[in-house]
Amino acid sequence: MYKIEIVPKTLHFKQPAGTSRGIYTTRQVWYLRLTSDSQPGRVGIGECAPLPKLSCDDLPDYVEILSRVCAEFEQKGQIDKEALRPYPSILFGLETAVRQYERGTLKLWDTPFSRGEQGIPINGLIWMGSYDMMLKQIETKMQVGFRCIKLKIGAINFEEELSLLRFIRQHFTPQEVELRVDANGAFSPADALDKLNRLAELDLHSIEQPIRAGQWDEMARLASETPLPIALDEELIGIHPLAEKKRMLEYIRPQYIILKPSLHGAFCGSEEWIREAGRLHIGWWITSALESNIGLNAIAQWCATFDNPCPQGLGTGALFTDNVPMPLEVRKDCLWFDPAKKTFL
Numbered sequence: 001m002y003k004i005e006i007v008p009k010t011l012h013f014k015q016p017a018g019t020s021r022g023i024y025t026t027r028q029v030w031y032l033r034l035t036s037d038s039q040p041g042r043v044g045i046g047e048c049a050p051l052p053k054l055s056c057d058d059l060p061d062y063v064e065i066l067s068r069v070c071a072e073f074e075q076k077g078q079i080d081k082e083a084l085r086p087y088p089s090i091l092f093g094l095e096t097a098v099r100q101y102e103r104g105t106l107k108l109w110d111t112p113f114s115r116g117e118q119g120i121p122i123n124g125l126i127w128m129g130s131y132d133m134m135l136k137q138i139e140t141k142m143q144v145g146f147r148c149i150k151l152k153i154g155a156i157n158f159e160e161e162l163s164l165l166r167f168i169r170q171h172f173t174p175q176e177v178e179l180r181v182d183a184n185g186a187f188s189p190a191d192a193l194d195k196l197n198r199l200a201e202l203d204l205h206s207i208e209q210p211i212r213a214g215q216w217d218e219m220a221r222l223a224s225e226t227p228l229p230i231a232l233d234e235e236l237i238g239i240h241p242l243a244e245k246k247r248m249l250e251y252i253r254p255q256y257i258i259l260k261p262s263l264h265g266a267f268c269g270s271e272e273w274i275r276e277a278g279r280l281h282i283g284w285w286i287t288s289a290l291e292s293n294i295g296l297n298a299i300a301q302w303c304a305t306f307d308n309p310c311p312q313g314l315g316t317g318a319l320f321t322d323n324v325p326m327p328l329e330v331r332k333d334c335l336w337f338d339p340a341k342k343t344f345l
Contacts, residue, residue, distance in 0.1 A: 002077055004070040004097070005033040006063075011292055011320040017127055022053075027320070029292055030066060034097040044101025047295035048093035055263055056238040057087040066090055081268050085240035091266035096298040106297060106327070107339060113304035119334030120300060121311040123148040123180060128155035134164055142171065146333040148178040148205070148311035154186025158195065165202045174203040178311065185212030185234060192222055200227040206256055209233045220252045229255035229283075236264045242272050249276050257282060258313070260289040267302055274306070287313025293326035300328065300335055 011027040027049070034044035048066060050058040059065065069090055073079060079098065084091040099108045112118035124146035126137045134151070141149055149168065153161045161181075168179060179202065187195055187210045199207060206229040211218055213234040223230050232254045239245055249257070257277050259270040270286075277284045286303045288296050296317050303312055314335045317328050327341035 001037055002074050003035050003037075004074060005035075006066060006070060007031040007033055008063075009292075012322055013319055014321050017290070017319065024290070027290060027292075029295075030063070030093070031294060032070065032093045032097045034101045036101075042101060042104055044097040044099070045294055046093035046095070046097030046100070047291055047298070048089050049262055049289070049291050049295055050089040051263070051289055054234070054237065055089055057089050069094070081266075085265065085269065088265050088269060089262045091269070092261045092295070092298075095266050095268070096295070099298070106301075107337075108298060108301040109305050111301070111304040113337055114301055114339065116337055116339045118304075119331065119336040120304060120314060121148070121309070121333060122315045122330070122335050123150040123178075123311045123313055124333065125313070125315055126151040128152045131156060131160045131164065135167065138164060138168060142168070142177070144332060147176070148180065148333065150180040150182060150313070152182045152184065154183050162198065162202070165199070165204070169202050174205075178205045179203070180205050180208070180231075182208035182233070183210045185209050187211050189215060189218040189222075192218075193225060196222070196226050196228045204228055206231045208258060209235060213237065216248070216251055219254075223252055223254050226255075231256035231258050233258045233260070236273065240265065240269070242276075245272055245276055249280055249282060253280065254282060257284045259284060259286045261286075261299055261302070262289045262291060262295065283310075284308070285310050285312050288316050290316055290319065292320060293317050293324045293328055297326050297328055297337070300337065 008030050011029060013025055017024040029047055029049040032046040032048060050062060052058055065087060073094060079094050081091065100106065107114035113120055124141035126134055126149060165179060168177060181204060189211050192210050196210060208231045210222060210230060236257060239248055257273060259273055261267055261270050264270050264273060274284055285308060286299065288299050296314060300314050315330060327338040329336050329338060
């Protein structure tokens with residue numbers, strides 16, 4: 001008989017995190033602690049962390065839904081993945097807890113990454129803020145040795161954002177540093193193509209979500225005309241049935257999609273996105289969504305099972321003052337897992 005304990009925790013950011021949905025200073029998560037009388041001492045930990053005002057399952061009665069889902073799992077002993085499609089953050093937490101419980105280790109899959117033999121290339125994330133604040137972050141990332149830098153844009157004047165990107169290009173060629181930008185839907189359909197043309201002059205890798213999600217006609221037009229590859233992120237949120245995933249990708253035909261398990265269907269749903277993207281020759285990469293180290297480790301372990309050499313978005317492990325200790329470490333521009341390190345388990 002399984003038992004799940006739900007452990008709420010409020011995480012505190014080391015410094016305010018500016019996003020398109022405001023500034024975060026704290027982060028509410030719920031840990032699922034899975035045990036069983038049949039195997040005393042064995043535990044599986046999962047993280048449920050919906051993002052306020054973004055996740056499709058950011059609901060007023062989230063805790064009640066989570067409690068009901070856990071009670072049903074305790075009774076049945078298996079995850080009803082179809083029923084949980086509308087609740088990706090809950091499904092992600094359950095999938096992680098069960099996987100860790102079954103494996104008996106934080107090494108959720110056997111890969112060169114989980115054995116500590118290989119790191120995962122990641123992008124250096126530049127948070128929204130003033131020009132000077134963003135410039136300081138850029139200089140720090142470049143000094144550390146990041147070969148891929150991602151800037152969140154849309155918070156300050158567009159000309160200032162172009163200036164920041166030019167600063168990087170003055171120091172590094174596209175072969176030396178890959179540049180990605182994330183507009184979080186900040187552009188209007190009327191001016192988006194003009195801005196994409198100006199950004200493309202700086203040899204960027206891609207732009208995430210140039211206009212807000214839900215405008216399929218406009219996004220399809222942009223994807224067909226853009227000089228700069230478009231990656232969809234928010235556009236994937238709330239699309240649960242496989243048929244709808246196929247329909248959206250076939251209609252918009254983006255150059256890339258970005259998978260966040262907590263937002264886009266947990267592991268099983270994200271794998272559906274990856275399969276459909278592959279069928280349509282659409283590129284993809286994986287990123288975290290401000291989870292603590294519990295969720296980050298799960299995403300990284302899963303990410304390492306794919307043969308995708310492009311930089312992933314897994315560099316958020318050092319955001320919190322009270323994060324859960326885990327054997328994760330960023331060295332230069334890669335995330336590493338050290339299986340020899342002791343953990344909280």
